[in-house]
Amino acid sequence: TFRLYDFDVTHFVLTGKKNALAVEVFSPGPDDLAITFIDWAPGMPDDNMGIWQPVILYSSGQVALKNTFVHTRLNTHTLDEAELAIETEIVNTQDHTIETEIECAIEDVTFNKHITVNPLSTNKLILTHHEFPQLKIRNPRLWWPYQLGKPELYELRMILKTKDNVSDSANVTFGIREIKTVNNEHGARLFLINGKELLIRGTAWSPDLMLRQSKRQDEIDIDFLINLNMN
Structure with missing residues (x-):
């Protein structure tokens, strides 16, 4: 219903001066899956057109981190081991190749990797336990829905460096869990959270x-x- 956009304003921002950003927005059409598509609520005259969440000005060095996500896979039989995979994108905004070093930390688990990023390109990077055994977590604290336990969370801290200078960083909060759906003997869908059955009530x-x-x-x-x- 609500879309996200990002714009590169590097060449428009004036350092040390007051800047103003003007954004042109358009009303959703009758066939758009917007908040206005429902047939049981009155529509607003402007179809709820406009910016309704904070606008963030983001800066980085020559290379930047983008769209960082942590995938988790859990041994649902024993609940004593989880495999993590970190997915991120490294964006090179320059017209030359850049050598970078990415440092990752999840509590006391740390590791780093050297990466070469081509000019004006985006590298998709996936870090797994096959390359970094530290990403296989023993006896993890699990995320549970409130009926089954506590929603335990971890934090991933990433630092991207070029020649010992920090170019960008990112913090990502995530939970370790495994969600599956199966059909029971009656043909109804059954949800499993960390191997435990959960009746969804919505x-x-x-x-x-x-x-x-x-x-x-x-x-x-x-x-x-x-x-x-x-x-």
């Missing part, structure tokens, strides 16, 4: 019509759903 949850949502309102809504035994 309901429709629509955002505020004027998009006046806040973190506090989200907390209130989620607490309300928990009290209703939704998950």
